[in-house]
Amino acid sequence: MSILVYTESENGKFKKSALEVTSYAKGLADQLNTQVIAVAVNVDDTSALANYGADKVLQVNNSKLDNFNAKAYADVLQQAAEKNSSKVIVVSSSANSKYLAPLLSAGLKAGYASNVVSLPDSTEPFRVKRTAFTNKAFNFTEISTQVKIVGLANNAYGLKESSSSANAESFEPTLDEKDFEIKVSSVDKTTGKIAIADADIVVSGGRGLKGPENWHLIEDLAEVLGAATACSKPVSDMGWRPHSEHVGQTGKPVASNLYVAVGISGAIQHLAGVNASKVKLVINNDPEAPFFKAADYGVVGDAFTVVPELIEKLKEFKANNA
Amino acid sequence: MKILVCISHVPDTTSKINFTDGDSKFDTSGVQFIINPNDEFGLTRAMWFKEKQGAEVTVVNVGESSTEPTLRKALAIGADNAIRINAAPTDGYYTAVQLAEVAKDYDLVIAGKESIDYNGGMVPGILAELTGFNFINSCIGLEVDGSTATVTREIDGGKESLQTTLPLVIGGQKGIVEEKDLKIPNARGIMMARKKTLTVQEPVQSETLTKAVSFEKPAAKGTVKLVEADNLDALIDLLHNEAKVI
Numbered sequence: 297m298s299i300l301v302y303t304e305s306e307n308g309k310f311k312k313s314a315l316e317v318t319s320y321a322k323g324l325a326d327q328l329n330t331q332v333i334a335v336a337v338n339v340d341d342t343s344a345l346a347n348y349g350a351d352k353v354l355q356v357n358n359s360k361l362d363n364f365n366a367k368a369y370a371d372v373l374q375q376a377a378e379k380n381s382s383k384v385i386v387v388s389s390s391a392n393s394k395y396l397a398p399l400l401s402a403g404l405k406a407g408y409a410s411n412v413v414s415l416p417d418s419t420e421p422f423r424v425k426r427t428a429f430t431n432k433a434f435n436f437t438e439i440s441t442q443v444k445i446v447g448l449a450n451n452a453y454g455l456k457e458s459s460s461s462a463n464a465e466s467f468e469p470t471l472d473e474k475d476f477e478i479k480v481s482s483v484d485k486t487t488g489k490i491a492i493a494d495a496d497i498v499v500s501g502g503r504g505l506k507g508p509e510n511w512h513l514i515e516d517l518a519e520v521l522g523a524a525t526a527c528s529k530p531v532s533d534m535g536w537r538p539h540s541e542h543v544g545q546t547g548k549p550v551a552s553n554l555y556v557a558v559g560i561s562g563a564i565q566h567l568a569g570v571n572a573s574k575v576k577l578v579i580n581n582d583p584e585a586p587f588f589k590a591a592d593y594g595v596v597g598d599a600f601t602v603v604p605e606l607i608e609k610l611k612e613f614k615a616n617n618a
Numbered sequence: 619m620k621i622l623v624c625i626s627h628v629p630d631t632t633s634k635i636n637f638t639d640g641d642s643k644f645d646t647s648g649v650q651f652i653i654n655p656n657d658e659f660g661l662t663r664a665m666w667f668k669e670k671q672g673a674e675v676t677v678v679n680v681g682e683s684s685t686e687p688t689l690r691k692a693l694a695i696g697a698d699n700a701i702r703i704n705a706a707p708t709d710g711y712y713t714a715v716q717l718a719e720v721a722k723d724y725d726l727v728i729a730g731k732e733s734i735d736y737n738g739g740m741v742p743g744i745l746a747e748l749t750g751f752n753f754i755n756s757c758i759g760l761e762v763d764g765s766t767a768t769v770t771r772e773i774d775g776g777k778e779s780l781q782t783t784l785p786l787v788i789g790g791q792k793g794i795v796e797e798k799d800l801k802i803p804n805a806r807g808i809m810m811a812r813k814k815t816l817t818v819q820e821p822v823q824s825e826t827l828t829k830a831v832s833f834e835k836p837a838a839k840g841t842v843k844l845v846e847a848d849n850l851d852a853l854i855d856l857l858h859n860e861a862k863v864i
């Protein structure tokens with residue numbers, strides 16, 4: 297028996313989510329009294345996983361897997377799960393994990409629960425808590441199959457250190473022609489920018505900023521905080537910002553540690569998508585803005601004076617706390 | 619080309635979410651239902667293929683009779699015909715099995731990357747595996763030329779361009795068409811929809827792999843801590859020492 301965990305990497309380095317899913321898998325392995333086996337694709341140095349509870353690391357090295365390919369990656373995980381009699385497979389909530397998990401679910405006939413926020417509150421039956429209705433509620437789901445797949449929500453469990461052996465061994469799955477019927481012709485990643493899905497902090501701007509020419513406020517604030525930038529839906533609809541920054545119920549979900557909303561009213565559809573963030577700071581000049589009801593911290597004031605001052609003070613703070 | 623658009627019937631985005639029967643069921647009273655937004659984008663893209671490439675478009679839903687107005691709306695937007703599989707969509711696998719029965723006769727299946735109610739994000743992928751069709755998720759651009767499809771997929775922090783062949787299932791989202799291009803039913807469309815066929819089909823036998831047993835509303839939010847605009851040092855202190863997020 298074992299818990300299998302898919303540890304994602306980029307350019308040969310683990311993503312933070314890989315360490316989070318490994319931490320979660322360790323928690324689960326303790327509950328079920330078993331070991332954690334991580335699968336890492338094209339990562340040479342997997343030692344980082346030893347700090348988060350991986351007992352064994354299956355290193356898959358294959359140039360055919362250089363580009364992410366959901367079908368092939370699902371096949372790799374399926375073979376690893378079968379070989380190690382894995383009872384639970386843990387994946388993250390990245391776009392790639394959400395792409396491969398249903399394929400793996402069908403392949404193994406394993407029940408899959410996405411957006412899971414905590415360890416199972418019962419292992420027999422196996423029941424997990426997940427978000428539903430785009431963060432407007434939680435839902436307890438029972439997975440009744442032998443093998444189970446848990447998709448962990450971003451930042452829901454956090455990193456938990458626990459030293460382990462993380463013995464690396466090479467794993468060579470048999471890949472099939474059928475795994476490669478989808479070909480990647482180009483990848484277009486905004487380099488040097490933090491993706492909303494990976495960010496610990498997200499700084500988001502709304503219509504209150506009046507126009508795209510004022511977005512340096514959001515960008516500068518994001519820069520001092522090491523944050524990703526986001527926006528409300530009308531802002532992307534008007535073309536002030538790219539669609540990829542639109543967050544909310546019909547945009548990207550945000551589950552950061554800190555979400556800073558500047559000049560955003562806090563409409564129900566916006567809140568639905570960002571409510572999973574742990575701490576929310578709202579800057580708005582209208583004390584009646586609905587967002588204040590959903591916020592942890594608030595500043596009632598004009599963004600055009602508050603934000604520049606906040607940036608200056610944060611620079612000072614960072615300099616003193618470096 | 620024959621296109622099947624999977625339509626999930628979900629509460630309107632402004633709905634207040636409540637539960638009944640000891641928090642075991644979603645309370646539908648007073649809730650307006652709509653076409654799942656991700657599916658609405660997909661349906662509009664299907665209409666483009668119909669107009670430009672002569673595609674035939676069928677919409678399908680797995681649901682009880684209460685979902686028919688949602689399918690009628692899809693017909694009013696321009697789908698040629700509709701199928702309702704008469705069963706409650708109890709889990710993603712079960713739903714995909716039902717859809718697979720219908721989907722095998724199509725070249726392109728357009729579904730959404732997730733439904734905004736249960737946010738399962740699994741039906742299209744499982745459906746693809748059950749039918750043996752290719753699958754591309756988080757699709758924000760789709761072109762078809764003969765049996766070749768060129769698809770843009772959103773990835774974390776960017777996008778990628780992919781090529782594959784039909785038959786194909788996609789999990790679509792905003793971007794596959796622009797918001798401003800979304801089709802809304804007009805009076806003529808609504809009239810025509812009345813004459814189109816909506817076939818009701820009984821489900822096939824299938825197991826379920828998961829079960830939603832109960833629900834919980836998020837804990838009520840404590841009151842916000844307001845900081846004066848001229849006292850931002852206090853804000854930084856709270857974020858650093860109390861919330862521990864910076």
Ligand SMILES: Cc1cc2nc3c(=O)[nH]c(=O)nc-3n(C[C@H](O)[C@H](O)[C@H](O)COP(=O)(O)OP(=O)(O)OC[C@H]3O[C@@H](n4cnc5c(N)ncnc54)[C@H](O)[C@@H]3O)c2cc1C
Pocket residue numbers: 501502503504505527528529530531542543544545546547558559560561562563564565566569579580581582585597598599600631
């Ligand atoms: C089907 C549907 C889906 C939707 N999905 C989404 C979604 O996914 N995401 C989303 O964001 N929206 C979504 N919306 C739109 C949503 O209902 C709101 O219209 C939108 O979130 C409002 O954006 P906003 O807060 O930027 O603008 P507004 O509502 O115009 O708010 C601007 C805010 O800025 C404040 N302000 C003005 N000037 C200043 C200043 N100088 N300093 C500080 N504050 C200032 C104002 O007090 C106000 O609160 C959806 C709507 C529908 C119908």
Ligand SMILES: Nc1ncnc2c1ncn2[C@@H]1O[C@H](COP(=O)(O)O)[C@@H](O)[C@H]1O
Pocket residue numbers: 623624625626627654656657678679680681707710713728729730731732733734736737738739740741742
């Ligand atoms: N009951 C259903 N009937 C038809 N299509 C569905 C149904 N449930 C889900 N789908 C399709 O699958 C997509 C993803 O749904 P889900 O896996 O439930 O998040 C939706 O956007 C629909 O296209």
